[in-house]
Amino acid sequence: MHEQSKEFELTAEEAAALDEIAGALGRFGQERGNLIPILQMVQERLSYLPPRAIELVASHLGMAPCEVYGVATFYNQFRFHPPGRYRIKVCLGTACHVKGGDIILENFERKLGIRDGETTPDREFSIERVACVGCCALAPVTVINETVHGHTAPSKVEGLLLGFQIERERKEREDKKHADGESQDH
Amino acid sequence: MATIYIDDKAVEATPGDSLLSVCLKNGIYVPHLCYLEELKETPASCRLCFVEVEGEPAPVTACTTMVREDLRVRTDTPEVRRLQRAALRLLLSVHRVDCGRCPANKHCDLQRIAALLGTGLKPKNLALLLREPQVVRVHPLFDYYPNRCVLCGRCVRLCRERHAMPLLTFADRGFSTTVTFYGQGNSEEIPCADCRACVKACPVAALWPRDSDAPVPGGEEEPSPNTAGSDPAEAGP
Amino acid sequence: MPTGNPKTIDQAFKDLREEARTRWEELRQTPGPKFRLGLATCGIASGALNTKVALEETLAERGIMAQIRTVGCMGHCYAEPLLVVENPGFPPLLYHQVSPGKAKMIVRSFLEGGDPLFEHVLGAMEENDMIPWIMDFPRFSNEVRVITALCGVVDPEEISDYIALGGYAALARALESEPEDLIRAVEEAGLRGRGGAGFPTGKKWRLCAQAAGKRKVVICNADEGDPGAYMDRTLLESNPHQVLEGMAICARAVGARRGIVYVRAEYPLAVRLITTAVQQAEKLGLLGESILGGDFSFHVQVFRGSGAFVCGEETALLRSIEGKRGMPRHRPPFPVQEGLEGLPTVINNVKTLASVPPIVEKGPKWFRGVGTPRSPGTAVFSVVGDVVHPGLVEIPMGTTLRSLIFDVCGGIPRRKSFKAVQIGGPSGGCLPEDFLDTPIDFDSLVEAGAMMGSGGMVVMDEDACMVDVARYFLDFTQKESCGKCTFCRIGTRQILEILERMTRGEGREEDLGLLETLADVVRRGSLCGLGKTAPNPVLTSLRYFREEYEAHVREKRCPSGTCRALTAFYIDLDLCARGCDACVGCCPVEAIFTTLNRKKGIDQTLCVKCGECVAACPEEYNAVKKVSPPHLAPIVERPPVQET
Known part of the structure; x- marks a missing residue:
């Protein structure tokens, strides 16, 4: 149950995004038919729906916050926890299931030490199981952020995660170099 | 007016009215949970008010059947009873049977339906699937008991009918569907103390005014003498 | 606004078509080699974007002027990324699995060296004396393309491609026909809804046309939720205009001014392409206010479904557009009588709508010439x-x-x-x-x-394993049940409990009967189509594969070795090669150990039964075996850890 879960603190970026959302709401009419498009817009900017965003949306549409919450929790798309920076979505459509998609899911869970629906404490990775993403001929499929990875064998899981780690370390190095470079300029 | 026949008894009814309403007004009890006379729209979700209508290949729900001239209805055929028993057992498979400590005891619709269908209150060979927690304390005045709730939605529909800003709603989906008072914190700002429509309409006491002295259901405590088996009318709102 | 005699609809359309044809001819006449690359989701997932980059880079590097067009899906997902190469002097050739490396190779060997690399060619797109024609292969020759005729041919982001190849002609004709004639044509064609149940489309249109009220709505249902199905997505990604044209014709027939394409948000590319398509059609006056200058107006918006399988059900779909929980309601009233916001509404599947332009264009008789009498097309x-x-x-x-x-x-x-x-x-x-x-x-x-x-x-x-397949589908419907009615909400869950029990080896003798009883009442008692059909995977597998259920329940055995709780892997020591370590490295849980004679054994307490070791074991040994029930696996002791 979502309401029992602990509320995540908003980061500074998220708080700023929330202000922007308040402005963006003006582009939408106040008819109830706009509810789902609005929630989609909010989630695109915040990547989840924190309670404050739900209140904002409710007041824009003149609805009770609980009604907005009731609608949002009906749909798979909406999240109530912040996802990881790398969102791992393991497809468990029929074709992926037949080709061992659940084994792929387990591998991610094991490697990251979290269960599906959870986010690693450093907010780097989150794992979700998703219904068919429609790339059945490439089964089993994993979607990480917006990239589709086809034919993901269990042994490929480690490679994928390692790739992200290397990418992250390289970025950190570059940021550091960049920062060092700047400090030298001054 | 139209004449219809319910279990061979001729009944006068207004065309367009719901058959379930006509049955109930004429003293013919058809099991039901989600239907409410005072609300026009019926969700037809509890799937209990099945009847057989002449000309229909399979039982239909009485709440969605409209009165028309010469409608011939049977309320107690074996097929109707089979479906009703199946629905009741499914509801009981997610129900914590603890009547002794439940304020709805003796006024509970599940008890009434079980008595009519002769099923008892056990889900038979279905697995008992209960939820955690036993009681949800989010609303300042009312508690919600998920393992009593039959999700008939009377509370949700009544609240929507009475208040421009409803205070409770369904949340989540499928087997996890629940009734929630999301976002209600302050008892001063909400009309609930005076309304109580949701509590009064609940057929199974899944919504009940908080009584901090009452034992938490599912807790280890023995039933206290002043709540166990007592008349809910006295303890009621 | 121009004054004088307004152009007729016919003339307005002819002008558009002339322009599109000219542009298409120019594309065709451009000298030099031409490429056509499939860039639908399947292609992209197979790396087609990298292929495109490699192709562009290599061409630039080599100073070759070539035309690259991106198209949608040709349907051959097994061979993605797919590339058609037109090299002057050769017939157009279809290449399969074109990796970036292969793209480079094609440029160097084929464009520069004149060697078409036959081993990478799937076939020629035209009949010729040199290279086998694709139509000589059964994968191509058995197909009859009506709905997907232009998929993989037109650029989905270029409306003019579609118009040049005959698109929107049916709409132009429909605008000058009586609505009644359009409905009759669809009725006579015998078109049935491609969304599943096969309801006669013409009848649906007629009911909506006859329904009271002036405001009506047409909805294209692209909430394709069946796991394992992606036809609708592909169509929207490959030729969205044929769908829009079908919608507009439907709107003309029933008298609707408002249209909605309801497409899953999980299909971002389809969402983007259909949105672009709507904009392009509006710009050319093929959608929007007074289409082709006539008095018919039809406005289309794209609505993104938020991920609820049940929203494929008509009444649930409507509720979600209205901003509510997508819970189906009792029918009647049907959406054609009371649909979106109470207005009469036609809801048709993507493929149904895409079938409409060819019917209007070529006539019902032609359509009936394909398929069977009761299911034409x-x-x-x-x-x-x-x-x-x-x-x-x-x-x-x-x-x-x-x-x-x-x-x-x-x-x-x-x-x-x-x-x-x-x-x-x-x-x-x-x-x-x-x-x-x-x-x-x-x-x-x-x-x-x-x-x-x-x-x-x-x-x-x-x-x-058929029990596992049934379990998979019930797990799906159970998760996707809206939760409104008792039978679907709790019944599907109880069925799933039993199936899970069976796949864990905990099935009881009475479970088979219980499963049948539950499946039957859920089918009869549920409110909407989702619940009524949810037991089908169980009922059919019980009917046709009962012995598999019995093996699970009575022998705790999974005949196909799928159910992991009922199987075990072991290494056949007679086949295992001494000193080979192929399986050790691939095991994700370090369950494989080396025996005293340097062969391998599996620690059954650690094994997660992923099967990686089976794949890793060299074919010539083939030493990893799977057995069910698991106690049949011979026990191999892990040697004590040796102190060094």
Whole structure:
């Protein structure tokens, strides 16, 4: 149950995004038919729906916050926890299931030490199981952020995660170099 | 007016009215949970008010059947009873049977339906699937008991009918569907103390005014003498 | 506004078409080599974007002027990324699995060296004396393309491609026809809804046209939720205009001014392409206010479905557009009487609407010439699972399952045998070998216990476990149940409990009967189509594969070795090669150890049964074996850790 879960603190970026959302709401009419498009817009900017965003949306549409919450929790798309920076979505459509998609899911869970629906404490990775993403001929499929990875064998899981780690370390190095470079300029 | 026949008894009814309403007004009890006379729209979700209508290949729900001239209805055929028993057992498979400590005891619709269908209150060979927690304390005045709730939605529909800003709603989906008072914190700002429509309409006491002295259901405590088996009318709102 | 005599609709359209044809001819006449690359989701997932970059870079590097057009999906998912190369002096050639490296090679060897690299060619796109024509292969020649005719040919982001190849002519004609004639044409064509149940489309349109009220709505249902089905997505990504044209014709027929394309948010590319298509059509006056200068207006918006399978059900879909929880309601009233916001509403599937322009253009008689008398036209299937050539296939109705699976899709790979085909997704059923000669049409499939569904087909070989497949589908419907009615909400969950118990080896003798009883009451008692059809996967598999259920319950054995709790892997020490370490490195949980004689053993307490070691064991040893029930696996002790 979502309401029992602990509320995540908003980061500074998220708080700023929330202000922007308040402005963006003006582009939408106040008819109830706009509810789902609005929630989609909010989630695109915040990547989840924190309670404050739900209140904002409710007041824009003149609805009770609980009604907005009731609608949002009906749909798979909406999240109530912040996802990881790398969102791992393991497809468990029929074709992926037949080709061992659940084994792929387990591998991610094991490697990251979290269960599906959870986010690693450093907010780097989150794992979700998703219904068919429609790339059945490439089964089993994993979607990480917006990239589709086809034919993901269990042994490929480690490679994928390692790739992200290397990418992250390289970025950190570059940021550091960049920062060092700047400090030298001054 | 139209004449219809319910279990061979001729009944006068207004065309367009719901058959379930006509049955109930004429003293013919058809099991039901989600239907409410005072609300026009019926969700037809509890799937209990099945009847057989002449000309229909399979039982239909009485709440969605409209009165028309010469409608011939049977309320107690074996097929109707089979479906009703199946629905009741499914509801009981997610129900914590603890009547002794439940304020709805003796006024509970599940008890009434079980008595009519002769099923008892056990889900038979279905697995008992209960939820955690036993009681949800989010609303300042009312508690919600998920393992009593039959999700008939009377509370949700009544609240929507009475208040421009409803205070409770369904949340989540499928087997996890629940009734929630999301976002209600302050008892001063909400009309609930005076309304109580949701509590009064609940057929199974899944919504009940908080009584901090009452034992938490599912807790280890023995039933206290002043709540166990007592008349809910006295303890009621 | 221009004054004087306004152009007639006919003239306005002819002008548009002339312009589009001129542009198309210019494209065709451009000298030099031409490339056509498939860039639908399947292609992109197979790396087609990298291929495109490599192609562009290599061409630039070599100073070759060439035309690269991006198109949608050609349906051959097994061969993605697909590239058509037109090199002057050769027929256009279709290349398969074009990796960036292969793209470079094609540029160097074929464009520069004149060697077409036959080993990478799937076939020629035209008949010629040099290279086999694709139509000589059954994967191509058995198809009849009505709905997907222009998929992979037109650029989905370029409306003018579609117009040049005959698009929107049917709409221009419809605008000058009486609505009644349009409805009659669809009725006479015998078009049935491609969303699953096969309701006559013409009848639906007529009911909506006759419904009271001036404001009406047309909705294109692209909430394709069946796991294993992606026909609708592909169509929107490859030729969105044919769908829009069908919608506009429908709107003209029923008198609607408002249209909505309801497409899953999980299909971002389809969302983007259909949105672009709407904008382009509006810009050319083919949608929007006073279409082609006439008095008919039709405004289309794109609505993104938020991920609820049940929203494929009409009444639930409407509620979600209205900003509510997508819970179905009792019918009647039907949406054609009281639909979106109470207005009469036609809801048609993507493929149904895409069938409309060809019917208007070529006539009902032509349409009836394809398919069977009761199910005219074609069926689009996504055939996936254990087939050699998975992908999207459009075949005439009446084709047998055998022909589709074995002739068109190449049969079962790895010399395994066919076991079952799942048709119709969570609402359908699994049919065994005895049903392979069933013709594919709405009625025959229902008779066999499956249903057409929206066109997802999963083929399973001997390694599939039917109990597990039933469990998979019930897990799906149970999760996707809206939770409104008792039978679907709790009944599907109780069915799942039993199936899970069976796959864990905890099934009881009475479970088989209980399963049948529950499946029956859920089917009869549920409120909407989702619940009513949810037990189908269980009922069909119980009917056709009962012995598998019995093996699970009575012997705690999974005959196909799928259910992990009922199987074990072991290493046959007679086959294992001394000193070989192939399996050790691939085990994700370090369950494989070395025995005292330097062979390998599996620690059953650690093994997660992922099967990686089976794949890793070199073919010449083939030493990893799977058994069910698990106690049949010989016990190999892990040697004590040696102090060094």
